[in-house]
Amino acid sequence: MDDNNLKNVNENKAEENVVPGNYGECESNIVEYSGTIDASFLCKISDLPNSVVIQNFYVTGKNVGNKIYVTQRDGGNYYLNRCNITSNLQYLYANFQDRMRIENGGHGSTLDLDLNNNFVIGTCDNYVDGIHYSKDLGIVAYSTNGINNNSINRITGIECANHSGTNINNVTIKSVLAALTVNKKKILVYGRANQYAQFSIYDYDVFKAELSTSGKASFKNNGTLSKNCSFFATQKNSNVVAVNYFQGIALSNAVNNVHSIYIVSGNEGAGRELVITKLLANKNNETLTVSKSLKINLPYGNKSNNMILSTINYEIEGVHVIDESTLYVGISEAGVKGNKNNAYLLSISRSNF
Numbered sequence: 001m002d003d004n005n006l007k008n009v010n011e012n013k014a015e016e017n018v019v020p021g022n023y024g025e026c027e028s029n030i031v032e033y034s035g036t037i038d039a040s041f042l043c044k045i046s047d048l049p050n051s052v053v054i055q056n057f058y059v060t061g062k063n064v065g066n067k068i069y070v071t072q073r074d075g076g077n078y079y080l081n082r083c084n085i086t087s088n089l090q091y092l093y094a095n096f097q098d099r100m101r102i103e104n105g106g107h108g109s110t111l112d113l114d115l116n117n118n119f120v121i122g123t124c125d126n127y128v129d130g131i132h133y134s135k136d137l138g139i140v141a142y143s144t145n146g147i148n149n150n151s152i153n154r155i156t157g158i159e160c161a162n163h164s165g166t167n168i169n170n171v172t173i174k175s176v177l178a179a180l181t182v183n184k185k186k187i188l189v190y191g192r193a194n195q196y197a198q199f200s201i202y203d204y205d206v207f208k209a210e211l212s213t214s215g216k217a218s219f220k221n222n223g224t225l226s227k228n229c230s231f232f233a234t235q236k237n238s239n240v241v242a243v244n245y246f247q248g249i250a251l252s253n254a255v256n257n258v259h260s261i262y263i264v265s266g267n268e269g270a271g272r273e274l275v276i277t278k279l280l281a282n283k284n285n286e287t288l289t290v291s292k293s294l295k296i297n298l299p300y301g302n303k304s305n306n307m308i309l310s311t312i313n314y315e316i317e318g319v320h321v322i323d324e325s326t327l328y329v330g331i332s333e334a335g336v337k338g339n340k341n342n343a344y345l346l347s348i349s350r351s352n353f
Helices: 003-009 011-017 204-212 223-228
Strands: 035-046 054-059 067-074 077-087 092-103 111-113 118-128 131-141 153-156 175-180 186-193 196-203 216-218 231-236 246-251 258-267 272-282 287-297 313-321 326-334 343-349
Touching: 035 067, 054 111, 054 326, 054 343, 067 092, 067 111, 077 118, 111 175, 118 153, 118 175, 131 204, 153 204, 175 246, 186 204, 186 246, 186 258, 196 204, 196 223, 204 223, 231 287, 246 326, 258 287, 258 313, 258 326, 272 313, 272 326
Parallel strands: 035 092, 035 287, 054 313, 131 175, 153 216, 246 313
Antiparallel strands: 035 343, 054 067, 067 077, 077 092, 111 118, 118 131, 131 153, 175 186, 186 196, 196 231, 246 258, 258 272, 272 287, 313 326, 326 343
């Protein structure tokens, strides 16, 4: 089922939740999940050098491709690990090959690849309340030599990522993430503060050009980006999806000028179930609607076939829209029983949304 059909299925329910406001303010939220969705085992990632959970992943190619990249945090820095994919004809495996260090990069929650094989990442460490976040976005080419935040072409002023290029809500963004559409034509810029989230969509080529012409660009008073902003909406207070244990965001291609946005959250080790929430970003009337939240059913197996074990807790880490029918999500082993040198990729059908 494509996005157009999904929109039709959820149209009546979605319209009940839409409350337009200044710059597409969203006044709806689904706190509890309304059902479950099955995930299929896709790939096991082994031998990661850092014994910490992954923060995000990227797969080169629709059907897993040749490489998998995953991020792992190291204080206010993080590593971008490149992994080779192998197969035993029944399951796919990915083993660590080499890595790139992002110095002073922050959390490592953003990871996407454009058509020029450059990564869109989060950068500029922002240490708030004992947690390292990224407060800027950057574009880098993969290199085992690594890179320092100061050398990254990046953009700041996320508070001003809107139609006016000003801080209209008087907030201080503590964390920023980004996601590209499957066709790489649009970029979602997602900013979070305490009890606040904002969603902005731009043409990726325009966004990239701003970073290319300046080592440190800004959304603030940026006329080019302000004019190019095709969507802006906010969530506030209890309406923020995944206030706690937010773990990733993805953006679909638009159908009838409506994008699907997917947010994943949860950490079983902390008693939070793994949930995926779909939102609809309607650029026709600039409204953001929460469509559905579903709890993920993990594909439990046994140790002999290297699948997911029911005796271990898992933390969800990252989500990507692969095509009109498929999502990939990443999970890491969590808790005292978890081996954090391992991670897994799962496949989820979009048709259930």
